[in-house]
Amino acid sequence: MLQQTQVKTVVPYFKNFTKKFKSLKALSKSNEKEILKMWEGLGYYRRARNLLACSKVLINKYNSKLPNKIEELKKFPGIGDYTGNALLGLIYNKPTLAIDGNVKRVFSRILNKEEKKINFNKLIEQNKKNLFNTNRNADFVEALMEFGAIKCKPKDPNCLTCCLNKSCKYFKSNKKVKNFRKKMIKNKDYDIFCYINKKKQIALAKNSQISFLKNFNMPKIKESNSSIKIQDWKFLKSYKNSISNLKLNIKIYYKFSNKIPSSYSWYSLEKNKEFIPNFTKKIFKQVSTLF
Numbered sequence: 001m002l003q004q005t006q007v008k009t010v011v012p013y014f015k016n017f018t019k020k021f022k023s024l025k026a027l028s029k030s031n032e033k034e035i036l037k038m039w040e041g042l043g044y045y046r047r048a049r050n051l052l053a054c055s056k057v058l059i060n061k062y063n064s065k066l067p068n069k070i071e072e073l074k075k076f077p078g079i080g081d082y083t084g085n086a087l088l089g090l091i092y093n094k095p096t097l098a099i100d101g102n103v104k105r106v107f108s109r110i111l112n113k114e115e116k117k118i119n120f121n122k123l124i125e126q127n128k129k130n131l132f133n134t135n136r137n138a139d140f141v142e143a144l145m146e147f148g149a150i151k152c153k154p155k156d157p158n159c160l161t162c163c164l165n166k167s168c169k170y171f172k173s174n175k176k177v178k179n180f181r182k183k184m185i186k187n188k189d190y191d192i193f194c195y196i197n198k199k200k201q202i203a204l205a206k207n208s209q210i211s212f213l214k215n216f217n218m219p220k221i222k223e224s225n226s227s228i229k230i231q232d233w234k235f236l237k238s239y240k241n242s243i244s245n246l247k248l249n250i251k252i253y254y255k256f257s258n259k260i261p262s263s264y265s266w267y268s269l270e271k272n273k274e275f276i277p278n279f280t281k282k283i284f285k286q287v288s289t290l291f
């Protein structure tokens with residue numbers, strides 16, 4: 001849950017999730033629909049699907065015991081070097097580091113060297129005796145990430161009170177490295193065509209044409225340059241919606257109709273038991289103003 005998401009956002013979701021699924025077995029018996037509903041609003045839904053898939057693999061193939069080798073862990077859905085190393089450190093107390101953006105920044109600052117010029121794996125390998133001079137590797141993995149998040153922050157690091165400032169090259173240097181990554185913002189125009197009916201329902205298709213929202217329930221979406229006959233639809237509203245590095249300029253069109261294409265189903269604009277992503281909920285909100 002914490003990947004790309006702040007702790008304060010995650011806490012209520014985590015509490016609900018662990019209240020509902022008290023064991024690995026309970027989680028593995030769940031299904032995608034249920035998990036996605038609980039994850040609704042948290043975003044990056046691939047994490048939820050992978051978590052469920054991992055629980056099933058663990059139960060069915062590993063007798064509920066997480067492997068303790070990185071090669072084996074990387075065979076699990078959604079687990080790569082970062083998550084694999086985090087698990088080995090946090091669960092098995094192994095001498096390893098989860099190299100996220102915070103950890104990279106800490107090393108980059110201590111060396112006063114640009115992140116892109118550092119080979120982090122090599123750096124860790126060469127310094128493993130000093131880095132892992134502890135039997136509390138689990139704490140070390142977590143502490144280093146936290147240190148980057150709350151002390152050696154992206155902007156205005158707390159150098160004056162930092163326990164590393166005597167050896168930190170960034171602190172001592174007059175020529176401090178900068179590691180600001182410019183976010184590449186992409187603008188896209190989307191015209192969204194919503195079939196609605198008098199029962200306050202909207203027609204949604206199972207698959208989205210927007211790749212990062214694949215498999216979500218979405219109103220019919222075509223890019224602005226599509227050949228759809230706009231004159232057949234009424235214009236409702238335009239607004240902007242940012243998702244990650246995408247800035248979507250959205251125009252909503254609607255049509256009251258009882259007939260919908262076969263791939264569509266009706267969904268209530270007010271209450272749904274099914275998982276509806278935030279992006280779609282915002283469309284619901286706009287369409288609801290018609291009633």
Ligand code: SF4
Pocket residue numbers: 106109110151152153157158159160162163164165168169170171
């Ligand atoms: S002295 Fe400043 S820049 Fe260096 S590690 Fe500490 S907080 Fe980061």
